[in-house]
Amino acid sequence: MAMEMRLPVARKPLSERLGRDTKKHLVVPGDTITTDTGFMRYIGEVGDIVVGRITERRRSAEDELAMRGFLQEGDLISAEVQAVFSDGAVSLHTRSLKYGKLGQGVLVQVSPSLVKRQKTHFHDLPCGASVILGNNGFLWIYPTPEHKEEEAGGFTANLEPVSLADREVISRLRNCIVSLVTQRMMLYDTSILYCYEASLPHQIKDILKPEIMEEIVMETRQRLLEQEG
Amino acid sequence: MASVALSEAEKVYIMHGVQEDLRVDGRGCEDYRCVEVETDVVSNTSGSARVKLGHTDILVGVKAEMGTPKLEKPNEGYLEFFVDCSANATPDFEGRGGDDLGTEIANTLYRIFNNKSSVDLKTLCISPREHCWVLYVDVLVINGNFNCASVSRIPRVRVLEDEEGSKDIELSDDPYDCIRLSVENVPCIVTLCKIGCRHVVDATLQEEACSLASLLVSVTSKGVVTCLRKVGKGSLDPESIFEMMETSKRVGKVLHASLQSILHKEESLGPKRQKVGFLG
Numbered sequence: 001m002a003m004e005m006r007l008p009v010a011r012k013p014l015s016e017r018l019g020r021d022t023k024k025h026l027v028v029p030g031d032t033i034t035t036d037t038g039f040m041r042y043i044g045e046v047g048d049i050v051v052g053r054i055t056e057r058r059r060s061a062e063d064e065l066a067m068r069g070f071l072q073e074g075d076l077i078s079a080e081v082q083a084v085f086s087d088g089a090v091s092l093h094t095r096s097l098k099y100g101k102l103g104q105g106v107l108v109q110v111s112p113s114l115v116k117r118q119k120t121h122f123h124d125l126p127c128g129a130s131v132i133l134g135n136n137g138f139l140w141i142y143p144t145p146e147h148k149e150e151e152a153g154g155f156t157a158n159l160e161p162v163s164l165a166d167r168e169v170i171s172r173l174r175n176c177i178v179s180l181v182t183q184r185m186m187l188y189d190t191s192i193l194y195c196y197e198a199s200l201p202h203q204i205k206d207i208l209k210p211e212i213m214e215e216i217v218m219e220t221r222q223r224l225l226e227q228e229g
Numbered sequence: 230m231a232s233v234a235l236s237e238a239e240k241v242y243i244m245h246g247v248q249e250d251l252r253v254d255g256r257g258c259e260d261y262r263c264v265e266v267e268t269d270v271v272s273n274t275s276g277s278a279r280v281k282l283g284h285t286d287i288l289v290g291v292k293a294e295m296g297t298p299k300l301e302k303p304n305e306g307y308l309e310f311f312v313d314c315s316a317n318a319t320p321d322f323e324g325r326g327g328d329d330l331g332t333e334i335a336n337t338l339y340r341i342f343n344n345k346s347s348v349d350l351k352t353l354c355i356s357p358r359e360h361c362w363v364l365y366v367d368v369l370v371i372n373g374n375f376n377c378a379s380v381s382r383i384p385r386v387r388v389l390e391d392e393e394g395s396k397d398i399e400l401s402d403d404p405y406d407c408i409r410l411s412v413e414n415v416p417c418i419v420t421l422c423k424i425g426c427r428h429v430v431d432a433t434l435q436e437e438a439c440s441l442a443s444l445l446v447s448v449t450s451k452g453v454v455t456c457l458r459k460v461g462k463g464s465l466d467p468e469s470i471f472e473m474m475e476t477s478k479r480v481g482k483v484l485h486a487s488l489q490s491i492l493h494k495e496e497s498l499g500p501k502r503q504k505v506g507f508l509g
Contacts, residue, residue, distance in 0.1 A: 167249070
């Protein structure tokens with residue numbers, strides 16, 4: 001068994017870590033403190049992919065007959081934003097069988113501003129697992145389905161045990177995403193993949209240690225800069 | 230505690246993972262997450278400690294005050310516990326929501342410390358039947374994301390002020406003239422959640438949602454079990470209880486060892502150590 005206790009270390013404020021210059025520490029009423037949407041609620045746009053959990057549903061008679069067999073409260077689904085209402089509510093639709101109920105896997109909740117907008121949000125990573133990067137900050141990691149027709153959606157969930165190798169990949173990906181989030185890096189398929197590769201020399205449970213987290217994310221950052229430059 | 234909703238498939242995934250000793254974050258069933266400990270964070274207490282584990286943040290303060298001994302135990306001092314689940318922790322604790330959990334944890338603490346082998350209460354006695362020290366222990370849950378009883382297990386380093394004189398009690402004004410309460414035998418609480426047919430320590434919120442029953446075991450550094458308490462709606466059969474007790478003794482010893490070493494390390498840094506506190 002592993003047990004690690006440590007003394008706390010004063011964390012450097014985020015702006016200092018990223019090299020930004022913040023001289024002003026006092027504000028007066030009327031000042032804008034930040035326009036960073038990092039800690040603001042997710043605002044949907046038409047066409048966004050979201051991963052969501054069913055918390056409540058309408059209890060009409062037809063609904064009972066039709067939907068309850070397929071979707072229960074607490075289920076996770078992937079869907080696309082169809083329309084946005086003026087009060088901020090969004091309506092979702094599942095355009096094809098690609099969307100729908102999600103089966104076995106791991107959900108990671110992050111700030112919506114960290115998910116980079118891309119052409120596609122469904123990725124089959126070469127390391128052996130797949131991810132859905134929801135624009136609302138809900139990321140879903142799941143084992144890549146073996147048969148091409150059996151996609152992540154549909155309405156029947158496969159409850160057979162996932163193999164140990166797949167589990168290790170999924171856990172590692174989950175820890176990598178958590179490390180990227182603590183260092184406020186943008187999340188997209190390349191950054192997650194580079195982080196995964198940088199974490200391979202370490203044990204999965206060690207990735208969450210602060211020093212190892214910093215090391216891995218620095219390596220990822222460097223690789224991404226090299227790739228762009 | 231606040232519970233999180235999970236889909237059937239997610240629960241199945243977690244349960245199968247636990248069977249294979251690979252949890253969602255890569256830990257084994259008996260692995261703890263990284264714990265941060267700091268003592269002496271509150272200046273106007275006799276002793277205090279802060280513990281951070283995952284998202285859970287707990288602050289414990291101990292104050293020593295003079296009081297009269299209880300009638301049935303005239304030679305001993307006693308401890309009073311109070312657990313406050315702050316509304317900052319989760320929205321469920323708003324208003325009086327946290328009171329139930331607070332009283333539950335406080336009652337567990339009373340039972341644990343009611344044992345002779347945990348704290349030597351005779352050292353708290355000043356003069357029999359007349360005066361004794363009462364230690365008021367306050368636990369504040371700042372951010373509770375899982376079973377906090379498992380975390381508020383840190384033995385506090387206590388600094389008390391000595392006194393002299395017989396009928397007239399004089400309290401020495403010197404803040405360094407003090408006795409430290411021996412915390413060698415103070416127990417740690419290990420919470421084991423039963424998931425499927427195995428049990429895990431340090432469960433996350435999601436893992437707790439998959440578990441129907443948990444066992445709180447308080448273990449001293451020598452491996453002596455002082456208190457056992459079952460929580461949850463499900464049932465535990467006697468064999469699993471036995472297994473869980475064995476695991477908790479093992480885990481408890483390691484916990485105590487790490488804790489002692491970290492407290493020694495902190496002490497060896499001396500009064501000049503950089504205090505992180507809450508704004509760090």
